[in-house]
Amino acid sequence: MSDTKLLCPWISMLFEPLNESHVSKLLAFELENRKHFESFIEPRSESFYSLSGVQKHIVDLQNLSGESFVLLANGVVLARANIKSIQSKGNAEIGYRVGKRATGKGIGTACVKHLVSVAKELGLNCLSAFVINNNPASEKVLLNNGFHLDLCIPNGFKHQGKSFHGFKYLRAVA
Template sequence: MREAERDSGTTRTTLRLERLRPDHADALLAFERENRAYFTRTIPDRGDAYFADFAAVHAARLAEQDAGVCHFHVVTDEQGHLVGRVNLVDVEDGSAELGYRIGERAAGRGVATAAVGEVCRTAATAYGLVALTAVTTLDNPASRAVLERNGFLPAGELTLVGRPGIAYRRALR
């Protein structure tokens, strides 16, 4: 478990980045349900099957993590409430793709920037990765800002779920 501090002007808040565990299932499902409509404003919906079969989905994620092909994390606040998740998927040849979701209640307060920064440090030190990639749509300026604040550089344009997007890359060493 790692802690990251975020400074929102006058207040310092401690966030905790925790590697996904079996006991996160209930809180993670509640987080995804609570934020489903919020997330679908900017990213594709996970679909009803994700929620209906969440126990199997969670078990599959843990198996992927155990196999070393993915590293999943939850982000909790000072009170231990799950406020986001940050994932590294498709780990291969020292690289992985970064993905993250911060719940609506925590949005706009620096949580994503702090959590992405912490997972970048963890990727380099604990997982031995040398580079990360990420993608977002052009019409998601908040996500683009989080990536750019964390040293990700534009690496090309693409289409993401039928929308114009941009790929980013960050060297970790």
């Protein structure tokens, strides 16, 4: 776990491994930011947005090969971050969600930096991340954390009836 101070000196932020004690806080975060997230990515199923839905989601994540974290400030979830699809060759994919009120404050960068640190501890070799071109802030976060463009998928993603280009970014873990 890392203790990170980013928003202001009197707010301490802490990454915690996601577990069942976070169910109500994570549900509050997802509900508060639902429209914000759905403006960039496909919506989650309606069944997710309940205590039992989030609890099932957490249990499902714990049963997969990967690591999941929440970033808390004063007990409130600001963001979540995941390492997923860990392969035997040491490759894995990352993803993160930053709440709307926390955007533009370095939280996404802190999430990816934390995931890179965890990847080093896990002995991983390479991280990948996918972004569609409706989210330039996410691309900037990846570039700021040493990722480079690996692949472009022209019009490879549909969201809200529109086609978007997809980009795969890679970063060696040293």
